[in-house]
Amino acid sequence: MSDISLIVLLPLLAAVLTAALPPQAAAVGALATALNALLAANLGRQILQGGPVTEAIGDWAAPLGIAFVADGLAGVMLAMTAIVGLAVSLQAAAGPARAGFWPLWMATLGALNGLFLSSDLFNIYVAFEILGLAAVGLTALAGTRAALRAAFDYLTAGLVGSLLVLLGIALSYSVTGRVDMEAVVLLTQSDTGRIALALIAAGLVVKAALFPLHFxxxxAHSSAAPAASALLSALVVKGALYLVLRLSLEGGAGTEFLRNTLAVLGAGGMLWGAWNALRAERLKLLVAHSTVAQIGLIALAIGVAGNPFETGLWQAAALLMLSHALAKAAMFLAVGRIAEALGHDRISGLNREELRPGPAEFAFAIAAISLVGLPPTAGFIGKWFLIEGLIDEGGIHWIALILLGTALSAAYLSRVVSRCLRGGPHVAATAQRPPWRTGDVAALGLATGALLLGLAAALPITLLETPFA
Amino acid sequence: MMVFDAVLAAACLVAAAMALFARDRIAAVAAFLVMGLLIALAWLRLGAPDVALAEAAIGAGLTGALLLRSAHRIPAAPTKPLPSAQWLGAGVLSVAVGGAIVWTSMSIGAAPAYPPLVAVAVPESGVENPVTAVLLNFRAWDTLLEIAVLFAALAVVAVVKPVRPRIAPLGPLMLPFARVVLPLTILLAGHLLWQGGHAPGGAFQAGAVLAGGAIALGLSGAVRPIRWGRAGLAWLSILGLAAFAVAALAAELLTGALLGYPAGAAKAWIIAIESALTLSIAATLLLLFFGPAERH
Known part of the structure; x- marks a missing residue:
């Protein structure tokens, strides 16, 4: 059996098993995540060695059948999902058991893998349906009234997004007569085709929570349980961002109108998210608003990248997606742990006399450094790549905006870091450190991963540079 | 037929407007049900009997039952009218999107690439009904993921733990009705399943019909399918995804292609998968209706 077949079906089988055997769910889920990571690594190795790997399902050639294509971008996305998934699974398996978490997470994993590998628009839509529903369940998992309300709003927004995407795909079928990825470039050649593309993109903007449709x-991200928040913020919104990037790549010069819109929306999101993060009173809300800002930055990176057939600037967007996934998952896991130790997550209450900072605070600080984009983190490499490319193309105003967003992110994250890590005379001499937990390993591991990825950035960049199929 | 089509289209719109604007929840759901049946009729007129069957069974029938089940728990629509700015905004947006759709679908696009490809490949697919050939062979991966969507929906409902419907006695005619209807739905489901190979039908329609019969039985109060069969239903509900995924990988072991059925045996594989899906879809819909777990 091929690696591609296994990586899309293994999580779905694990979802069934974890639903059927709740007592063994954590063991089955953790095992499946580990196998998924091995498969992703092996697939990445194959792409590095021999270029993109393709597979025609049922031996039916596209457009009649559906093809899987594992190219460099898909490989990076699969690796991102696998790494974040490993850490989240570790935290969830070590933490208190929550009925229902594992089937939903395994379905999310299967949907993401299928989404990244599929080269068929309608098939990708179906994968989005699994992803959207499972994400609603992950939001509701906390069981509180706020979580249920947030889950319902998520469901409504997700359905609107799905309807727009489906409408766009239906129209693109009526314009081009097909629904595989080849349709995208045909769509850019007519006004009606561009309307269909715009509808798909609008639906994805809702699903990716891009400003101004991030409401x-x-x-949702702040009222979910920590492991669920990490998955939602690090991975689920990336599904939609990935497809936006893929459409931009497939359309080439013809999708410039989409990129222009994305750049403007992205800049707006970057500033609006940062402004709200500066004003947030609760830690989880601050991290959630920072996701709005970071999604804005990624959308801006996709938007200013220009024609992907001429420049490799789009790779900066993929790197930013990767580094945001690692850092944001680490941050949500750390915040969960901090809130657990304190009993609340008010930012004003992070100054404490009786508790010394522990591994969770440390993990938060490293993740913050990567999100701001200080060297040598992965966030730095992404921003460096982007700004370097923009200097070559003379996009000085975009650079100014990115630097402003960076300064704002440093400001709102230091609200937390300065309080968390403060030592000195106001900490009582008898103050204790919070005890180590297995969950701390997950947060710290991801944060360190974001740090080290900056040093090992050659690997994802080489993957992204493999020519397309 | 032109007049019939025009009346049908107008009736769809009227039913939709009634569903949207009815103050009473039950009346709104009733209008939605009528709209579903009219749309099923429209699909028939458009030459898509498979979609018509699915729309009637799932879109109108089971969705309607689910909506009715929840309708009495939701308060009546607020009497306060929306602010006019909101009306205007929604109106402009609807007209813009609607206009774009009408314009795009009116303009002539490329000829669909699929009908000639399907026509050539159907003889190799193992079934004669082109719709089944697409759903269970050429694009079986779509269908597998759709089964995963149903799985995810049930997992979400299990997390949310909705309150169970209280089954009130439905009057003396309910039990005789169920006695007639239930065997009929089982026969009909089997017929639809088998017929899917060469004529409109298939697992989704068969599963929905089966679930409808079981819901009628449950509502009659004659048996409590949920009390004795919850564990069995839960296993059945996940059987579909498990069987489909295992079959996909097993086919790859035999032929080297994911979901590539062995030559000559495609029909047996398709019917076997569809049988598992029918039971699984019925169990899933039943659990969605009666609630998969007790609320604590």
Whole structure:
């Protein structure tokens, strides 16, 4: 059996098993995540060695059948999902058991893998349906009234997004007569085709929580359980961002109108998210608003990248997606742990006399450094790549905006870091460190990963540079 | 037929407007049900009997039952009218999107690439019904993921733990009705399943019909399918995804292609997968209706 077949079906089988055997769910889920990571690594190795790997399902050639294509971008996305998944699974398996977490997470994993590998628009839509529903369940998992309300709003927003995507795909079928990825470039050649593309993109903007259609997201990401928040913020929104990037790549010069819009929306999101993060009173809400800002930055990176057939600037967007996934998952896991130790997550209450900073605070600080984009983190490499490319193309105003967003992110994250890590005379001499937990390993591991990825950035960049199929 | 089509289209719109604007929840759901049946009729007129069957069974029938089940728990629509700015905004947006759709679908696009490809490949697919050939062979991966969507929906409902419907006695005619209807739905489901190979039908329609019969039985109060069969239903509900995924990988072991059925045996594989899906879809819909777990 091929690696591609296994990586899309293994999580779905694990979802069934974890649903059927709740007592063994954590063991089955953790095992499946580990196998998934091995498969992703092996697939990445194959792409590095021999270029993109393709597979025609049922031996039916596209467009009649559906093809899987594992190219460099898909490989990076699969690796991102696998790494974040490993850490989240570790935290969830070590933490208190929550009925229902594992089937939903395994379905999310299967949907993401299928989404990244599929080269068929309608098939990708179906994968989005699994992803959207499972994400609603992950939001509701906390069981609180706020979580249920946020989950319902998420469901409504997600359905609107799905309807727009489906409408766009239906129209693109009526314009081009096909629904595989080849349709995208045909769509850019007519006005009606561009309307279909715009509808798909609008639906994806809702699903990715890109400003100004992000209204449903801060509540959902901040009221979910820590492991669920990490998955939602690090991975689920990336599904939609990935497809936006893929459409931009497939359309080439013809999708410039989409990129222009994305750049403007992205800049707006970067500033609006940062402004709200500066004003947030609760830690989880601050992290959720920072996701709005970071999604804005990624959308801006996709938007200013120009024609992907001429420049490799789009790779900066993929690197930023990767580094944001690692850092943001680490941050949500750390915040969960901090809130657990304190009993609340008010930012004003992070100054404490009786508790010394522990591994969770440390993990938060490293993740913050990567999100701001200080060297040598992965966030730095992404921003460096982007700004370097923009200097070559003379996009000085975009650079100014990115630097402003960076300064704002440093400001709102230091609200937390300065309080968390403060030592000195106001800490009582008898103050204790919080005890180590297995969950701390997950947060710290991801944060260190974001740090080290900056040093090992050659690997994802080489993957991204493999020519397309 | 032109007049019939025009009346049908107008009736769809009227039913939709009634569903949207009815103050009473039950009346709104009733209008939605009528709209579903009219749309099923429209699909028939468009030459898509498979979609018509699915729309009638799932879109109108089971969705309607689910909506009715929840309708009495939701308060009546607020009497306060929306602010006019909101009306205007929604109106402009709807007209813009609607206009774009009408314009795009009116303009002539490329000829669909699929009908000639399907026509050539159907003889190799193992079934004669082109719709089944697409759903269970050429694009079986779509269908597998759709089964995963149903799985995810049930997992979400299990997390949310909705309150169970209280089954009130439905009057003396309910039990005789169920006695007639239930065997009929089982026969009909089997017929639809088998017929899917060469004529409109298939697992989704068969599963929905089966679930409808079981819901009628449950509502009659004659048996409590949920009390004795919850564990069995839960296993059945995940059987579909498990069987489909295992079959996909097993086919790859035999032929080297994911979901590539062995030559000559495609029909047996398709019917076997569809049988598992029918039971699984019925169990999933039943659990969605009656609630998969007790609320604590």
């Amino acid at each position: 449903w997201m801060p509540a």
